[in-house]
Amino acid sequence: MAESKDDLVDSVYQSELNPGSETSKTGSPIQGNESTIASTDNDNSTKKRNISETYPNESSKTLSSDPHSALSRRGISHSTQHKKASVYTDTNQEVPAWMRSKLANDAAHKYDKYGGRRTVELTIARSEESKDPYAKYASPKEDEATQLQPEDPYAKYGARPRQQADSRVIRRDPEPERKRRHNRPEPVENVEEPIAEVAAYTSVPSLKGPGNKTDYKTFQSNISHKENKDINSIVRQHYNQRTHQSKLQGSRTRSPIYKMRNFNNAIKYILLGNWVKRRAPNAPLVFLDLCCGKGGDLNKCEFVNVDQYIGIDISDASVREAFSRYSQNKARFIPQNPQSKRSRDSRRYNFEACFATGDLFSYTIPEILEKNFSGIIDALFPVDAVSIQFSFHYAWETEDKVRTILTNVSRSLRPGGTFIGTIPSSDFIRSKILKKEFTEERTFGNDLYHVRFEQEPPEDGHFESPYGNRYDYFLKDAVDDVPEYVVPFETLRLLCEDYGLILKYKQNFPDIFNLEIPNYFSKLNKNLVDGMKRADGKYGVEGDEKEAVAFYIGFVFEKVGN
Numbered sequence: 001m002a003e004s005k006d007d008l009v010d011s012v013y014q015s016e017l018n019p020g021s022e023t024s025k026t027g028s029p030i031q032g033n034e035s036t037i038a039s040t041d042n043d044n045s046t047k048k049r050n051i052s053e054t055y056p057n058e059s060s061k062t063l064s065s066d067p068h069s070a071l072s073r074r075g076i077s078h079s080t081q082h083k084k085a086s087v088y089t090d091t092n093q094e095v096p097a098w099m100r101s102k103l104a105n106d107a108a109h110k111y112d113k114y115g116g117r118r119t120v121e122l123t124i125a126r127s128e129e130s131k132d133p134y135a136k137y138a139s140p141k142e143d144e145a146t147q148l149q150p151e152d153p154y155a156k157y158g159a160r161p162r163q164q165a166d167s168r169v170i171r172r173d174p175e176p177e178r179k180r181r182h183n184r185p186e187p188v189e190n191v192e193e194p195i196a197e198v199a200a201y202t203s204v205p206s207l208k209g210p211g212n213k214t215d216y217k218t219f220q221s222n223i224s225h226k227e228n229k230d231i232n233s234i235v236r237q238h239y240n241q242r243t244h245q246s247k248l249q250g251s252r253t254r255s256p257i258y259k260m261r262n263f264n265n266a267i268k269y270i271l272l273g274n275w276v277k278r279r280a281p282n283a284p285l286v287f288l289d290l291c292c293g294k295g296g297d298l299n300k301c302e303f304v305n306v307d308q309y310i311g312i313d314i315s316d317a318s319v320r321e322a323f324s325r326y327s328q329n330k331a332r333f334i335p336q337n338p339q340s341k342r343s344r345d346s347r348r349y350n351f352e353a354c355f356a357t358g359d360l361f362s363y364t365i366p367e368i369l370e371k372n373f374s375g376i377i378d379a380l381f382p383v384d385a386v387s388i389q390f391s392f393h394y395a396w397e398t399e400d401k402v403r404t405i406l407t408n409v410s411r412s413l414r415p416g417g418t419f420i421g422t423i424p425s426s427d428f429i430r431s432k433i434l435k436k437e438f439t440e441e442r443t444f445g446n447d448l449y450h451v452r453f454e455q456e457p458p459e460d461g462h463f464e465s466p467y468g469n470r471y472d473y474f475l476k477d478a479v480d481d482v483p484e485y486v487v488p489f490e491t492l493r494l495l496c497e498d499y500g501l502i503l504k505y506k507q508n509f510p511d512i513f514n515l516e517i518p519n520y521f522s523k524l525n526k527n528l529v530d531g532m533k534r535a536d537g538k539y540g541v542e543g544d545e546k547e548a549v550a551f552y553i554g555f556v557f558e559k560v561g562n
């Protein structure tokens with residue numbers, strides 16, 4: 001267990017603290033020190049958390065009657081102008097109330113507001129799904145009239161023992177004092193990998209990418225001894241490598257999945273556009289992006305008029321990229337209230353943002369954020385929307401991980417706030433199993449994507465436990481056989497209820513697109529729309545892409561309470 005916050009921190013990146021100046025020494029346009037990036041290595045493989053056995057009473061903080069004072073970004077910047085990010089701060093100095101109690105108590109009681117776990121027995125009802133909604137997505141045995149069976153009754157699912165510490169994970173040394181003093185981001189490098197494993201990058205002939213405009217270098221990861229690594233290590237390495245390579249690949253429009261990427265982005269625009277809601281007309285809109293990656297959803301946050309963005313991801317290279325993307329596109333002057341933001345410059349980000357590196361499936365959000373953004377929980381939480389896009393499936397290795405991320409979601413959201421995500425469809429997977437559309441290598445898919453199960457999936461499509469049902473996922477030019485886990489949706493729905501999250505919406509990607517895109521065509525960026533134009537002149541995906549996108553669903557839960 002981490003004895004102190006310092007145990008959790010390997011390095012911190014922060015824009016130059018330079019109130020009054022608009023340009024930091026790193027060249028990023030900043031205002032005060034509001035644009036801050038923090039990196040907290042929260043890899044759980046070498047640490048354990050102490051989670052209490054009962055939830056404390058839900059203590060959703062009521063916002064101050066003046067929402068601007070309660071949630072104001074200025075509030076944060078003012079305090080931090082005098083007091084740099086908390087890593088530099090003596091713990092004896094003034095700290096927020098919740099943190100004082102934390103410091104006074106055993107570390108085990110830290111962040112009680114974020115709660116612990118209780119062991120609950122869920123009786124999972126059988127899915128009422130009676131027809132196969134995936135029959136229309138091309139499959140070799142489409143004609144065989146195979147009915148979907150009802151969902152497995154996961155009446156009982158014990159948590160698996162916590163993963164043992166993995167000594168193979170190379171931890172970064174604490175950041176040298178010199179770097180801390182200068183508060184500068186480190187140059188991008190693959191910090192947790194031995195040099196040999198990143199040789200592919202050092203041997204790239206030109207750092208400017210392929211010389212010929214028509215060349216495109218398809219992404220391939222290079223992770224050795226995957227079989228001996230835990231999922232966090234593989235995932236982080238994979239997304240770190242992807243971040244580095246994406247700069248060298250050539251024009252994105254040449255990617256074999258360019259249309260599919262645009263399609264997936266359109267889905268996310270639709271989901272966020274329909275479900276991110278401001279609390280009140282004059283209240284700032286706060287958005288928490290869990291597993292934010294390279295900040296691919298920053299544009300969508302501008303689209304839905306976010307005022308404050310918080311992004312967290314386990315991949316440090318991705319987080320740095322997200323911060324850099326944000327810094328380069330941040331509006332020079334950000335209107336300070338939602339009304340004046342009607343005149344916001346839509347080509348820029350008219351919101352404040354902060355980014356941190358952390359393992360969201362093993363640590364609470366205060367543990368990840370507070371060390372570097374002292375007071376942030378009091379100032380910005382609860383938030384209006386929590387988003388987790390294309391990432392939740394990595395958590396379904398163990399019940400512990402799923403409960404930790406759901407605690408993070410639920411404790412972060414205001415009542416009425418929304419939890420919005422995209423995950424692989426368990427119904428789609430079951431449909432593949434039932435139709436026996438698997439090769440002998442336990443694989444289904446096509447030239448664009450495939451799914452390979454670690455173990456023979458049960459013939460009736462009902463996995464014994466809802467957790468730990470691992471497969472390797474491949475998507476050309478994006479994901480290179482990275483392990484993921486089945487997310488049995490009915491289990492997710494019932495678990496969410498347990499966390500005060502009620503299902504409002506669930507739809508597969510093709511249906512989201514077909515039903516909603518007419519409302520969005522005129523609102524979406526022209527390049528995005530043009531990037532979905534098919535050979536037949538219509539818009540959407542085609543060929544192998546159809547099945548690859550049908551693999552996913554979007555969901556929305558709402559936090560209940562008052």
Ligand SMILES: C[S@@+](CC[C@H](N)C(=O)[O-])C[C@H]1O[C@@H](n2cnc3c(N)ncnc32)[C@H](O)[C@@H]1O
Pocket residue numbers: 232235236239290291292293294296297312313314315318358359360361362388389390391394
């Ligand atoms: C497919 S990417 C999605 C990125 C982004 N949400 C998007 O839609 O573009 C999955 C992301 O999940 C992140 N991730 C996986 N496990 C994580 C964990 N335990 N904690 C935080 N982030 C994690 C990865 O680093 C990666 O950036």
